[in-house]
Amino acid sequence: MRVLLVGPHWRAGWTESTRDALLALGCEVQVFYYNQTAGRQAASRTRAYLAQKFAGVALQTPNPLRQLLWMLNGRQLHTQLIAAVRAAQPELVLVLKGETILPATLRAIKHPAGAPLLAAWYSDNPFVFNERDPYWLVPYGLPAYDHSFVFDRGYFPQLTARGARRITFLPCACDPALYHPAPAEVARHSGLASTICFIGTFTPARGVMLAGMGGLENIAIWGPGWQPTLKQLRGKLASNIFRGEGLPPAQVSLAYQAASIVINTHGPQTRLGGLNTRAFEVPACGAFQLMDYVPEMEPLLEPGHDVAVYRTPQEAGAVAREYLADPEARQRIARQGHARVLAEHTYRHRMQTLLAAL
Numbered sequence: 001m002r003v004l005l006v007g008p009h010w011r012a013g014w015t016e017s018t019r020d021a022l023l024a025l026g027c028e029v030q031v032f033y034y035n036q037t038a039g040r041q042a043a044s045r046t047r048a049y050l051a052q053k054f055a056g057v058a059l060q061t062p063n064p065l066r067q068l069l070w071m072l073n074g075r076q077l078h079t080q081l082i083a084a085v086r087a088a089q090p091e092l093v094l095v096l097k098g099e100t101i102l103p104a105t106l107r108a109i110k111h112p113a114g115a116p117l118l119a120a121w122y123s124d125n126p127f128v129f130n131e132r133d134p135y136w137l138v139p140y141g142l143p144a145y146d147h148s149f150v151f152d153r154g155y156f157p158q159l160t161a162r163g164a165r166r167i168t169f170l171p172c173a174c175d176p177a178l179y180h181p182a183p184a185e186v187a188r189h190s191g192l193a194s195t196i197c198f199i200g201t202f203t204p205a206r207g208v209m210l211a212g213m214g215g216l217e218n219i220a221i222w223g224p225g226w227q228p229t230l231k232q233l234r235g236k237l238a239s240n241i242f243r244g245e246g247l248p249p250a251q252v253s254l255a256y257q258a259a260s261i262v263i264n265t266h267g268p269q270t271r272l273g274g275l276n277t278r279a280f281e282v283p284a285c286g287a288f289q290l291m292d293y294v295p296e297m298e299p300l301l302e303p304g305h306d307v308a309v310y311r312t313p314q315e316a317g318a319v320a321r322e323y324l325a326d327p328e329a330r331q332r333i334a335r336q337g338h339a340r341v342l343a344e345h346t347y348r349h350r351m352q353t354l355l356a357a358l
Contacts, residue, residue, distance in 0.1 A: 001355065002028045004088045004116070006081065007096035009033040012277070013249060014123065015096055017175035021347035025355065032084045034101060037076050063133035070137065074102040085109055085116070092358065095120045095145075099135045106144035117358055121149040123172050123277070125269040127158065139163075149354060152274025153296070168357045171273070171300055173347045174280035178249045181286035181338075182257060190254040194220035196320060197259030199252055200278070202226045205313045206265050209292075211236065212317030216324075220255070222247050256287040260330065261320055264291035265313070272296045280345045283307065283337030288330040290320055300345065306337040 003022055007015030015031060022029045077100065085093060093109055093116050095101065110118055126148075128134050142148065143163035149170035150159065159167050195218040200206065202225030210229070213219055214236040221230075222243050230242055247255060256262050264278045273296035282289040283306065293309040303309040310319040323330050 001026075001092055002088065002090045003092045003094055004030050004032060004085060004090040005094050005096070006032045006034055006098060006101075008035045010035075011246075011248065013175065013178060014277075017173070017178070017347045018094075018096065018121075018351065020175070020177065021351040024348055025351055027355075030084070030088045030090070032081060034077060034081065034095075034098060037073055037080060063129070066129075066133070067136045070100040071102070073100065074105070074137075078102055078105040078108070081105055082108055090116045092117045092119065094354075097122055097124075097126075098141070099129070099138055101137065101141065103137060103141040103144065106141045110144055110146075117146050118144060119147040119149065119354070119358065120145050121170055121354070122155070123151045126150060126155060128269075131268045147358060149357075152269070152271050154271025154274065166357075168353070169273070170350055170353060171275060171345070172277040172280060173345055173350045174277065174284040174341050175347055176284055176342060179253050179256075179281040179284040182254060186254065190251075190258055192220070192251065192255040193258040194218050194255070195260045195324065196220070196263060197255055197261070198263040198265075199223055199247060199255065200265070202229060203265070203267060205292075208313035209263065209265060209316040212314055213237065213320065214317070216317070216320065220259070222255070252281075253285050256282050256285040259287060260324060260327075262287050262289050263316065263320075264289055266292055266294055270294055273300065275300055279307070280341045283334065283341045284346075286334055286338045288323070288334040289337060290316070290323065292316075301337065301340065304333075306333065306340045308333055 005015060005019050007018065009015065019029050019031055082105065098120060106118065109115065125131065126138055139162045142159065145164065147166045147168065148159055148164040149168050151170060151172050153169050156167055196213055196216055197220050199222040201223050207229040211233055219237060219241040220243050221241050224245050226242055262282045264282060266276055270276065273294065275294055275297055279291060279301060290308045290310065293303060293311050301307045308319065308323055310316040
């Protein structure tokens with residue numbers, strides 16, 4: 001099948017992992033990055049300049065300004081994307097999220113005779129950015145898609161109400177090319193070793209979870225937004241637990257493997273079974289994962305077998321202490337989780353499901 005993959009260019013590699021899976025399944029794939037137009041690049045440079053100039057200040061673009069910039073950029077994006085469709089002559093146009101694509105552009109892709117199938121895959125909330133700011137364009141573009149795939153079943157009613165035609169549950173996934181066990185000595189000597197490891201943006205629930213880890217040694221936190229809470233917890237936690245704003249995927253993989261326990265927590269975009277990518281990437285590395293319980297997660301990862309869980313942020317620390325005292329249980333769960341994700345939860349598995357559903 002000839003596929004035009006329309007996705008974002010960002011450090012997590014979602015578009016590239018999806019591309020590689022489709023190629024492995026025998027598809028012909030061309031990639032179009034919808035966030036690489038001249039207008040978007042200029043906006044990114046401006047934001048990077050301001051972030052450097054006002055270092056330490058959390059910069060938030062007001063949602064109306066963000067959405068207006070996307071709409072103003074939409075005409076340029078329209079021209080480039082329609083040209084890419086005409087050049088590629090795909091049988092399938094697969095859009096990864098596509099929150100900045102004008103509804104008129106989606107309709108134009110479907111307009112001519114012999115138009116390709118048009119599908120979307122949402123790996124987080126399709127309707128809201130950062131669980132706070134609504135997307136203006138997405139709801140009006142949904143009826144143009146032949147098929148919508150979404151990572152969480154909780155969005156089915158809302159997608160249906162906004163005109164989505166066919167909807168399929170398609171969870172997040174791991175890319176074993178990026179997240180895989182390294183030789184033990186490599187992880188040990190990576191400089192990333194920790195007892196408790198967490199990599200992700202601060203949220204209040206994650207702050208509560210971290211507060212319960214007081215007294216544990218060698219905690220390592222990477223991610224933006226943590227500094228105010230870490231100041232509040234000064235004296236309860238070691239002063240050196242914050243290790244930076246983020247890590248590239250290769251370093252993330254090593255940090256997971258060099259930790260006794262990797263913590264994973266989900267944001268409010270998760271409702272019913274919507275495990276995040278970290279839920280699969282941690283066991284893909286062969287690491288032990290302790291995560292918050294997600295309703296209807298059992299068909300994907302079994303608590304106590306593939307992953308350890310805690311039920312509330314307040315009890316995370318107590319559960320972590322139990323597993324720190326039981327290294328055999330950690331090794332068993334890590335081994336079982338690793339086998340499970342490689343057997344069921346790679347991007348290749350997801351693309352097999354997607355292609356079969358079309």
